[in-house]
Amino acid sequence: MIWRFVARRAVMLVVTALVASVAVYGALFVSPGDPATLLAGGGKPPSPRLIEEIHRQYHLDDPFLQGYWRWLSGMLHGDAGQSLTYRDSVTRLVTDRIGNTLFLVAYAAVLVVLPGVALGTLAALRGGLGETLVTVVTTALMAVPTFVMSVLLIWGLSVQWDWLPAYGAGSGFAGRLEHLTLPALALAASWLAYVAQVTRSAVRAELASEHVETARARGIPERFVLRKHVLRNAAGPVFSVSGVAVAGLIAMSSVVEQAFGVNGIGALLIQSAAKQDLAVVQALALIAVVVFVTVNTVVDVVGAALDHRISLEGAA
Structure with a gap:
């Protein structure tokens, strides 16, 4: 009896974590603003070529499912990606x-x-x-x-x-x-x-x-x-x-x-x-x-x- 209860709770935990991961990634995926401008720096607007290169390097232009899977699999393996601000591993x-x-x-x-x-x-x-x-x-x-x-x-x-x-x-x-x-x-x-x-x-x-x-x-x-x-x-x-x-x-x-x-x-x-x-x-x-x-x-x-x-x- 207790093990069935624990198993149900464990399944609910996994499902909740997966739903939360989709919500977290999705909310930031559609958020306004372009984080690539942070890396471009400088006082004047960055060139389109530079923005495109940053997008390619950090996979910012990936489709949602592809980007989500890359991010989630990386998280599961202890790799949360690179910080855009600190230029260091997350x-x-x-x-x-x-x-x-x-x-x-x-x-x-x-x-x-x-x-x-x-x-x-x-x-x-x-x-x-x-x-x-x-x-x-x-x-x-x-x-x-x-x-x-x-x-x-x-x-x-x-x-x-x-x-x-x-x-x-x-x-x-x-x-x-x-x-x-x-x-x-x-x-x-x-x-x-x-x-x-x-x-x-x-x-x-x-x-x-x-x-x-x-x-x-x-x-x-x-x-x-x-x-x-x-x-x-x-x-x-x-x-x-x-x-x-x-x-x-x-x-x-x-x-x-x-x-x-x-x-x-x-x-x-x-x-x-x-x-x-x-x-x-x-x-x-x-x-x-x-x-x-x-x-x-x-x-x-x-x-x-x-x-x-x-x-x-x-x-x-």
Whole structure:
């Protein structure tokens, strides 16, 4: 049963990735403007012969299907083509920067999952003023956009108090940890609040469930009820929302990287899009979609395994 469920999800993952690849390549294939003019340079309009030669060299005039197949097969073999702006391999550009993005997303994920689950659980179990305070703070954090949070953190913790650096990614583990603390906080803030809210709701729902009341009526110790019935049953939705949060961190990392001057693939995507560097934009957009869908697929599978109330046969 579980293997059929995993197989269906795997097929959906492959189909989604293929559809996304067609959409990514097709959108940029019909986009306005000619990227060949970037390579021609100079202040005056380039000659038609030069534009034609650039088109031939970079296969910019290939028919859609031919160009799509060349690009997709190259991506599958680790060759994403040549950057029109940086005059370098797209694969090299990505590998040189992906470490910073992975560190940032992993750092932010820790800041989201651990405090978010802990705060949500404590708020649900304790109730009263503590629950109200957590609800108010998390609601406020969810209302603040990531780019606004970035500006506030730079102004408060870097400019005013000079506690942490606000630019660059640093070098080495300690240097990255110091330089990426503010970006990770900005990236994690709204998602931490979301995870805390969902955790609180899930735990509260389990506390009020009939099987928990029955267990208490039978005289089962409270700590056993909380561990075996409440927290265990709430683990499914909590894990699912945590996975969605991690996927959201990946999607929003470009905003934070640009704000804090982090040399990651998110910032590279924004810069390349502004310069019409099609090869870089295509590769990074496809990578982002595949990673996002893969994370969601893993979350669906693990969440279904954790939550026995989800029917694996009926899940799509």
